[in-house]
Amino acid sequence: MKSDLLRGARHGIPIALGYLSVSFGFGILAVREGLALWEAVLISAACVTSAGQVAGVTLLAAGGGLWELALVQLTVNLRYALMSLSLSQKLDDRFTLPRRLAAAFGITDEIFAVCAAQPGRIAPAYMAGMIAVSVAGWVGGTALGGMAGALLPTRVTDALGILLYGMFVAIVVPPARRERGVRLAALAAAGVSLLLTLAVPALSGSLSVIIAAVAAAALAAVLFPLPAEKEEDA
Numbered sequence: 001m002k003s004d005l006l007r008g009a010r011h012g013i014p015i016a017l018g019y020l021s022v023s024f025g026f027g028i029l030a031v032r033e034g035l036a037l038w039e040a041v042l043i044s045a046a047c048v049t050s051a052g053q054v055a056g057v058t059l060l061a062a063g064g065g066l067w068e069l070a071l072v073q074l075t076v077n078l079r080y081a082l083m084s085l086s087l088s089q090k091l092d093d094r095f096t097l098p099r100r101l102a103a104a105f106g107i108t109d110e111i112f113a114v115c116a117a118q119p120g121r122i123a124p125a126y127m128a129g130m131i132a133v134s135v136a137g138w139v140g141g142t143a144l145g146g147m148a149g150a151l152l153p154t155r156v157t158d159a160l161g162i163l164l165y166g167m168f169v170a171i172v173v174p175p176a177r178r179e180r181g182v183r184l185a186a187l188a189a190a191g192v193s194l195l196l197t198l199a200v201p202a203l204s205g206s207l208s209v210i211i212a213a214v215a216a217a218a219l220a221a222v223l224f225p226l227p228a229e230k231e232e233d234a
Helices: 002-032 037-047 050-061 066-090 097-105 109-116 124-151 154-160 162-178 180-199 205-223 228-233
Strands: none
Touching: 002 037, 002 050, 002 109, 002 124, 037 050, 037 124, 050 066, 066 097, 066 109, 066 205, 097 124, 109 124, 162 180, 180 205
């Protein structure tokens, strides 16, 4: 058990270092939008989702309602439910229901990718070590970014605030270069968002995100369905 815990913690270090820089940008954004430092840290500790947290804080700052916030989070974070279902097939028999719930809370894109690449079954201690180290990096980066956002000049925090948007670009560009479906979805989402902004200016930004994301995903799914063999691999 101890060896599994240490191995998971070791595999979580690179993830934590990546989260440290990205969540630093979130901390700056949260403080800049009017949240207290402890509120930003609490959000990171309770959510552990970069895109969801940015969308949520931006929506709250714009005065969005709870139903809009719920729809945005459902749209942005639904993939985590699918990742958890997929990863559940690799968990060993020691994963009781409470352990499965705890592991599901800690599932992120990076943790899912590392766990899915592991040979054989995954032990609870391995996932516990990886999630603990990764979440510590995410929450710690948020705290540092929030403190920096409160102390640094506005010009500097504005410049550092682009870290999160750079991360989103880095997530989309590599698969878009390989897959036509991803390129279509990205271009369609941008096009629908622009069209909604011009045609329905009264529509809130959060609803625009929801409509654009669903429309782009549906279009890509119809025109570029995933082959059966890739679905089985996934």
